[in-house]
Amino acid sequence: MHASAREDAPRAVVSLRGIRRRFGRVTAVDGIDLDIREGEFFALLGPSGCGKTTLLRIIAGLERPDAGRIFIDGADMTTTAPNHRPVNMVFQSYALFPHMTVAENVAYGLRLEGLARAVIAERVREALALVRLEGLEDRRPDALSGGQRQRVALARALVKRPRVLLLDEPLSALDARLREEMRLELSALQMRLGLTFVLVTHDQDEALSMADRIAVMRNGRIEQLDEPEGLYERPRNRFVAEFIGKINFFDSILEEVDEEGLRVVLPGVGPLSLPVRCLVTERKAADLALGDALTLAIRPEKIRISRAGDHADADSDLFGGQDKADVRLTGRIAEWAYYGGISHMIVEATLPQSGEVRRISVVFQNAAKETVEAFDIGDAVVLSWPASAMIVLTS
Amino acid sequence: MKGVLLMKRRRDKGGGPVLAPGRAVWLKGLVALTILVLHAPIVVMMVFSFNNSRRNVVWRGFTTKYYEQAFNDPALLEALINSLTIAVISTFLSLIIGALAALMLWRFRFPGKGAFEGAMALPLVVPDICMGVAMMVFFASIGWPSHLPWPLSLSNIIAAHVAFSFPFVAVVVRARLAHFNREWEEAARDLGASEWRILMDILLPFLKPALIAGALLAFTLSLDDFVVTFFTSGPETVTLPVKIYSMVRFSVTPKVNAASTILILLTVVATLIATRLQRPEETARAEMAAQGGGQG
Numbered sequence: 001m002h003a004s005a006r007e008d009a010p011r012a013v014v015s016l017r018g019i020r021r022r023f024g025r026v027t028a029v030d031g032i033d034l035d036i037r038e039g040e041f042f043a044l045l046g047p048s049g050c051g052k053t054t055l056l057r058i059i060a061g062l063e064r065p066d067a068g069r070i071f072i073d074g075a076d077m078t079t080t081a082p083n084h085r086p087v088n089m090v091f092q093s094y095a096l097f098p099h100m101t102v103a104e105n106v107a108y109g110l111r112l113e114g115l116a117r118a119v120i121a122e123r124v125r126e127a128l129a130l131v132r133l134e135g136l137e138d139r140r141p142d143a144l145s146g147g148q149r150q151r152v153a154l155a156r157a158l159v160k161r162p163r164v165l166l167l168d169e170p171l172s173a174l175d176a177r178l179r180e181e182m183r184l185e186l187s188a189l190q191m192r193l194g195l196t197f198v199l200v201t202h203d204q205d206e207a208l209s210m211a212d213r214i215a216v217m218r219n220g221r222i223e224q225l226d227e228p229e230g231l232y233e234r235p236r237n238r239f240v241a242e243f244i245g246k247i248n249f250f251d252s253i254l255e256e257v258d259e260e261g262l263r264v265v266l267p268g269v270g271p272l273s274l275p276v277r278c279l280v281t282e283r284k285a286a287d288l289a290l291g292d293a294l295t296l297a298i299r300p301e302k303i304r305i306s307r308a309g310d311h312a313d314a315d316s317d318l319f320g321g322q323d324k325a326d327v328r329l330t331g332r333i334a335e336w337a338y339y340g341g342i343s344h345m346i347v348e349a350t351l352p353q354s355g356e357v358r359r360i361s362v363v364f365q366n367a368a369k370e371t372v373e374a375f376d377i378g379d380a381v382v383l384s385w386p387a388s389a390m391i392v393l394t395s
Numbered sequence: 396m397k398g399v400l401l402m403k404r405r406r407d408k409g410g411g412p413v414l415a416p417g418r419a420v421w422l423k424g425l426v427a428l429t430i431l432v433l434h435a436p437i438v439v440m441m442v443f444s445f446n447n448s449r450r451n452v453v454w455r456g457f458t459t460k461y462y463e464q465a466f467n468d469p470a471l472l473e474a475l476i477n478s479l480t481i482a483v484i485s486t487f488l489s490l491i492i493g494a495l496a497a498l499m500l501w502r503f504r505f506p507g508k509g510a511f512e513g514a515m516a517l518p519l520v521v522p523d524i525c526m527g528v529a530m531m532v533f534f535a536s537i538g539w540p541s542h543l544p545w546p547l548s549l550s551n552i553i554a555a556h557v558a559f560s561f562p563f564v565a566v567v568v569r570a571r572l573a574h575f576n577r578e579w580e581e582a583a584r585d586l587g588a589s590e591w592r593i594l595m596d597i598l599l600p601f602l603k604p605a606l607i608a609g610a611l612l613a614f615t616l617s618l619d620d621f622v623v624t625f626f627t628s629g630p631e632t633v634t635l636p637v638k639i640y641s642m643v644r645f646s647v648t649p650k651v652n653a654a655s656t657i658l659i660l661l662t663v664v665a666t667l668i669a670t671r672l673q674r675p676e677e678t679a680r681a682e683m684a685a686q687g688g689g690q691g
Contacts, residue, residue, distance in 0.1 A: 082585050
């Protein structure tokens with residue numbers, strides 16, 4: 001159902017059909033169908049223990065599935081040993097051979113192919129140039145920095161010219177700054193080579209910033225497979241909505257539904273009208289029945305925050321003048337985390353009808369120094385957002 | 396007691412911070428005393444091997460004639476050759492059996508593994524004398540042929556030596572295997588290596604320092620073993636330690652000192668060769684493995 005096998009879609013380089021893998025009583029991978037397209041940067045994203053690494057190892061051949069089939073380039077490779085698969089892996093620990101130099105590490109896979117010495121030397125040189133490691137050929141892994149090791153691991157896998165490059169949490173061992181740098185570099189490398197990359201990560205930023213498509217996994221299943229923007233703006237369920245980025249949930253009840261839109265009651269706030277495009281789950285508007293419990297959600301950066309009593313901001317001015325602030329809550333700033341470019345605030349907002357206090361997550365762009373200085377913890381503020389900025393989840 | 400402890404980083408990478416003794420005089424004194432007690436007797440023995448006196452109690456001038464005598468004594472020479480032959484063969488066998496045992500215990504799970512491990516470690520703790528008596532009884536009861544031509548006549552001693560030295564090899568190799576990253580193996584396989592190539596290209600080079608350390612242990616254990624050898628050797632199969640013992644029973648001449656010095660030199664040379672065989676960076680790791688594992 002996730003694999004949209006449209007005829008104009010690019011050819012799948014890796015196809016998984018009904019893959020299942022158990023470890024004792026734990027089901028690590030629970031029936032996965034997946035097509036990874038030629039030349040795409042694909043990410044498997046999920047919390048630890050969701051089965052993403054197992055799935056990657058199954059593609060590599062380091063793990064055998066209990067059920068299901070794996071096709072690489074259309075050939076059934078379910079029982080093919082890893083050393084006979086046209087895929088290569090960058091390991092989480094990099095797994096550089098400590099007794100070999102950088103050049104020997106990179107050359108190892110080619111030596112096993114029995115290539116001529118001159119050919120190996122040339123391809124090793126090329127691979128090291130690709131990851132910008134010229135001049136370090138004779139170093140041993142323990143004399144390299146983390147970032148350099150990472151590059152050697154990349155070169156060692158790329159030099160084999162695999163059909164698919166598998167990356168198992170490749171950036172997790174690097175410090176934040178280097179991670180950022182390697183992210184950009186990996187993306188650039190993937191585009192330059194036009195090679196299919198499959199990345200495993202638990203870091204949503206990593207997946208969002210690098211991948212063309214992302215499969216969000218939980219308990220051995222794919223919760224949603226989409227492009228980064230789709231995952232963020234149209235999460236199919238609460239798990240995905242919460243796992244990717246921050247989000248505020250409100251329970252609500254459906255009051256009216258037609259082709260135009262939905263009318264819901266937000267308890268404590270009142271009735272709201274939403275366009276039908278806010279409904280992002282698989283269930284279509286026609287499937288909904290009056291009185292159904294729905295979850296309304298709003299991303300923190302889509303909420304406007306202003307000082308209470310400061311009415312200089314006209315509603316028409318907000319949100320490009322198209323939408324008006326359908327929801328308006330008053331509250332005070334309870335917590336404030338300053339990140340430089342943005343501030344993340346927790347506002348304790350009072351629902352106007354019920355008087356119930358809700359903690360609402362708000363992201364505030366520090367666009368002008370003065371506005372940052374204008375706010376402080378404890379300040380009374382007004383939160384407002386247009387109903388159309390919300391998404392409707394049925395689960 | 397107020398010694399200033401200076402933190403000093405070792406030059407080579409990999410080594411942790413090293414404590415300099417600073418002005419801790421008592422510590423230096425303790426070290427000096429330990430060295431004196433441990434090594435002074437050996438130095439005295441070596442010096443007196445050059446003593447020009449049959450009684451060897453008082454220093455009567457320098458001579459090398461007892462070395463000449465030692466090397467011209469066919470019985471002593473035969474014992475030396477026996478010792479070296481036994482040491483080389485038993486080291487070779489211990490290395491193979493010990494390494495394989497370590498690999499098996501590291502790699503596989505099987506019923507009775509714990510019991511097997513315990514039984515394998517027994518020779519490390521069983522007193523030599525018990526081991527010797529057990530070996531003697533064992534060889535007698537199974538009727539091991541005793542009048543074989545050389546070097547087969549050494550086979551029972553070699554078997555006994557392998558029995559007590561292979562666990563040392565296994566312990567050292569296992570200590571090193573504990574630091575083996577399974578992802579190396581997977582990476583090699585991912586790059587196209589077969590099981591055999593993984594063994595040759597990844598596992599064995601990784602184990603090399605432990606194998607050298609283990610071989611060294613086995614070699615020196617075998618070379619200077621007296622007790623077990625004494626119980627298993629026949630009248631025709633005398634080793635150097637056994638021969639020296641029988642010489643001492645008559646009188647302690649400088650010839651005994653000379654023979655003992657040769658034995659020590661053999662051990663030292665073996666150690667030096669083994670350390671040379673390893674690259675400097677690997678030496679430290681091998682030492683760690685040897686210390687972590689078997690204190691011979």
